[in-house]
């Protein structure tokens with residue numbers, strides 16, 4: 014690569030665009046990046062054409078940053094295309110790395126989603142029976158829509174991925190580190206999680222930990238938490254103990270418990286399972302009844318413990 | 334075609350495994366549906382072990398530990414009990430019937446009780462039918 | 477014409493917006509479809525979650541305006557808890573939202589709209605971007621733009637924690653208050669944004685309104701639609717961003733509806749077409765009749781111009797003066813000139829800045845009472861805010877344990893789905909005539925049309941405003957006869 018400018022692409026699958034905005038939020042660095050690398054394709058900022066990408070020889074792109082999960086056939090097709098064309102494929106953000114928030118859809122079925130969105134909600138047209146279809150005949154031809162898959166996949170489920178950058182969105186400072194390492198050729202060996210810490214979030218959280226047991230878990234609307242001490246020790250289900258550090262503890266800093274957007278720390282496969290262990294370790298209960306009472310304030314274990322990682326969990330999806 | 338539940342049993346070494354052993358040596362009859370895995374203490378059974386068993390096709394998971402107060406590591410079984418409550422909720426979130434995950438206290442002398450627990454659980458799971466956790470390929474890449 | 481372009485089987489990869497244009501035998505336009513291929517399904521997968529968690533989930537609908545979703549969702553959740561909220565929190569949220577509006581409007585105007593207006597449509601494509609704008613107006617101003625946007629972001633960070641990760645609102649208020657020192661620090665920041673907003677309005681006048689060809693282009697031609705307009709107004713009928721009553725007027729300005737948030741589904745309905753994942757809202761009482769214009773049309777639009785169209789005034793003096801000037805030039809209210817959205821956005825920039833200056837001067841903003849704990853679960857709430865791109869509706873229900881049982885969302889760009897279809901078709905009809913070969917200029921014009929709405933398909937579904945990969949295919953007699961792409 015010496016001498017030549019890097020060629021890179023950025024793309025979004027089922028995403029909110031926040032990861033791209035995180036790249037833009039590196040401010041002046043984006044301009045530096047543009048000077049160091051040719052950004053051939055970036056739907057948010059640069060006009061790109063798929064056909065230009067298709068015309069490239071395999072491996073012609075030095076790197077692609079792919080944000081967003083794989084929700085439909087279009088996301089998957091583009092993932093394959095960019096994998097072929099890229100030497101290095103980076104999953105940017107938790108959607109791409111773990112399934113992210115769109116991955117919460119794995120707790121329900123495709124049919125339930127279509128039903129709720131198009132057939133059964135308070136504002137839908139009276140008597141509507143129409144649901145979008147992948148092929149619709151109009152004017153003697155057909156209009157196509159990409160197939161909406163029964164479940165959400167993370168990027169590494171459909172193609173080989175070289176690096177993961179966790180976070181929803183990743184903190185701009187972390188994104189900048191990763192891009193700088195990419196440009197200078199100093200990324201670690203493939204397979205690494207980059208742009209994040211090697212320890213759990215609790216290690217970087219500024220709150221005071223007293224190793225205290227709690228009488229019961231509480232819902233966030235039930236208490237005004239003390240601003241200095243650990244939120245979990247005040248009974249709020251904080252995901253910090255089973256979340257990779259790197260964000261700087263953004264949520265605990267404003268009195269909100271972590272929801273785990275940086276995914277599991279090193280050595281943990283299933284973030285939710287580890288959180289179950291961590292949360293269980295702070296109550297006193299000696300009987301099932303006591304434990305049920307203590308956990309009354311924690312009704313949706315799946316939706317909190319796997320807020321960002323359901324498709325990456327051991328069970329991946331609901332089997333209803 | 335009869336459905337034979339496949340149950341993974343995690344048994345703590347000090348009480349429950351000994352109890353199960355006793356059931357065997359005393360020739361107490363019970364269904365052969367449980368594959369037993371021995372651990373030093375019930376607290377060693379991480380929630381992820383249970384999820385992994387379910388992900389790989391177990392129709393049920395049985396966890397057995399010493400009676401409250403009897404854990405050889407003093408508090409291990411309380412830890413197990415607390416986790417169990419959340420673990421069941423987590424499992425229910427996946428649409429899996431919480432009864433498929435069961436915690437029982439079995440002492441070294443309760444061979445009979447172990448046999449009854451296994452018989453009862455096997456019967457209940459037989460009624461629930463096979464687990465609906467699809468043994469998904471872990472990816473959707475074409476082979 | 478007559479050239480047949482073979483469609484590559486993976487043509488459907490062509491991005492998140494796709495336009496299919498059908499020609500009749502004479503070569504004129506018979507039909508036009510703007511397709512949106514994305515769906516994520518938030519309405520369903522928030523069900524079963526604790527209701528107070530939902531505002532922390534819906535921020536991921538859109539990375540461009542997470543704050544709008546967070547606020548609308550939080551208001552809906554407040555409704556589920558009986559509607560109690562600390563008075564200081566209302567002001568804190570509104571101040572945050574003014575900063576969010578400023579940041580977004582600045583980015584939109586300078587990065588997306590200004591290239592069309594300031595460089596002009598005849599400028600070389602490579603020059604029609606933010607750098608081209610800076611080349612025309614000077615580097616110093618370029619720096620000011622970056623600074624102003626950063627200041628607006630910083631205000632949000634001071635109020636609600638680090639930018640781009642909004643989880644600040646909580647039932648009954650916000651999770652963190654504002655100290656006296658912090659509030660003092662916000663005052664000069666708000667003042668600098670006020671200056672910048674004034675400057676932006678002047679720039680628009682000097683660079684755009686001084687040119688009669690621009691005024692012509694904005695007010696006439698295919699970019700006008702005779703449809704209704706929708707927006708939030710306060711008790712005296714002035715434009716409101718954070719809270720108010722929804723008002724709808726027809727293309728002639730007669731009021732068609734005025735409703736409280738909880739009544740939204742009585743007034744609005746959504747039509748489904750099988751060829752796009754995005755729905756088409758319309759006025760329920762009038763019934764869906766397709767993409768029709770006129771005083772009796774069931775179709776309405778939302779966004780900056782629609783907000784000005786439904787309101788009697790702006791609540792602050794400088795913005796009010798700017799509003800009057802706009803309607804004087806536009807020939808009265810309401811205006812159907814969709815390109816005037818850009819101008820309306822500047823009027824709103826002034827309002828947001830003036831309002832922010834007022835709010836940060838208010839000692840209540842640093843009150844320690846920024847949260848009240850709700851006492852009962854009442855089970856239903858509708859939160860409506862004006863998002864940058866139009867009225868944003870979040871409707872939730874929950875059970876007596878506070879577990880979400882239902883959610884319905886109608887976002888800004890969805891309200892504009894039908895108007896965008898219509899304006900696209902109008903531009904296509906105006907430019908594609910029998911015997912005239914359509915070229916890339918067609919796409920530029922179409923793009924200008926929908927850029928006025930600043931559509932955010934990330935909100936509605938997916939991609940970001942203004943830079944959507946775009947392809948238009950022309951069909952005739954069952955075959956694709958041309959395929960056009962937007963050129964950057």
Ligand code: SF4
Pocket residue numbers: 027028029030031032033080081105106107108109113114180181182183536539
């Ligand atoms: S990881 Fe978060 S910020 Fe990034 S695209 Fe997904 S939802 Fe948006």
Ligand code: SF4
Pocket residue numbers: 214215216218219220222242243244245246251252253254262265270271
């Ligand atoms: S549990 Fe949460 S609040 Fe407590 S130290 Fe860890 S991250 Fe901080």
Ligand code: SF4
Pocket residue numbers: 181214256257260261262263264265270271272273274275276641
């Ligand atoms: S505190 Fe947790 S949820 Fe919040 S940004 Fe950090 S990792 Fe994400």
Ligand code: FES
Pocket residue numbers: 345346347348349373374375376397398399403404405406407409410
């Ligand atoms: S040793 Fe048996 S439960 Fe701990």
